Amino acid sequence: xxxxxxxxxxxxxxxxxxxxxxxxxxxxxxxxxxxxxxxxxxxxxxxxxxxxxxxxxxxxxxxxxxxxxxxxxxxxxxxxxxxxxxxxxxxxxxxxxxxxxxxxxxxxxxxxxxxxxxxxxxxxxxxxxxxx
Numbered sequence: 001x002x003x004x005x006x007x008x009x010x011x012x013x014x015x016x017x018x019x020x021x022x023x024x025x026x027x028x029x030x031x032x033x034x035x036x037x038x039x040x041x042x043x044x045x046x047x048x049x050x051x052x053x054x055x056x057x058x059x060x061x062x063x064x065x066x067x068x069x070x071x072x073x074x075x076x077x078x079x080x081x082x083x084x085x086x087x088x089x090x091x092x093x094x095x096x097x098x099x100x101x102x103x104x105x106x107x108x109x110x111x112x113x114x115x116x117x118x119x120x121x122x123x124x125x126x127x128x129x130x131x132x
Contacts, residue, residue, distance in 0.1 A: 006070060006120040010060035013073065013113050014053050020106075021049035035099035052076060070121045077114035081107045 024031070024046025028039040035042070055076075059069035084107035087093060088100060095103060 004116060004120055006065050006124060007060050009116050009120050010056055010065055010073065014056035014060055017049050017056060018053035021046045021053055024049060035102055036096040037093050037099060070117060074114050074117050077110050081111045
């Protein structure tokens with residue numbers, strides 16, 4: 001079984017979030033009719049993702065990544081998943097079928113990344129939770 005180290009997973013998270021932020025910030029007008037969300041809402045999400053990507057990159061740049069920073073990233077990813085599911089089920093945003101699928105797929109991807117981050121952090125006892 002392959003073991004990924006925490007820093008690598010955090011860097012991938014930062015890169016994926018940063019790329020998504022750029023797509024949302026600069027492609028909001030094109031994405032709006034495809035997803036069903038307004039261009040302004042998509043830009044706001046892009047801005048939040050840009051800030052998140054910077055945070056994750058900062059945590060990943062520390063050697064070793066600080067446990068509190070890694071747990072914060074994990075908590076924010078879990079919050080993103082919960083908010084995505086709430087967005088999908090609430091009807092607050094009139095998502096298209098493509099928009100609904102997009103929200104669900106990215107929620108699954110973010111959940112997987114959070115899981116990998118959690119496993120990697122827990123495998124490093126001095127960085128994660130101690131097993132007493």
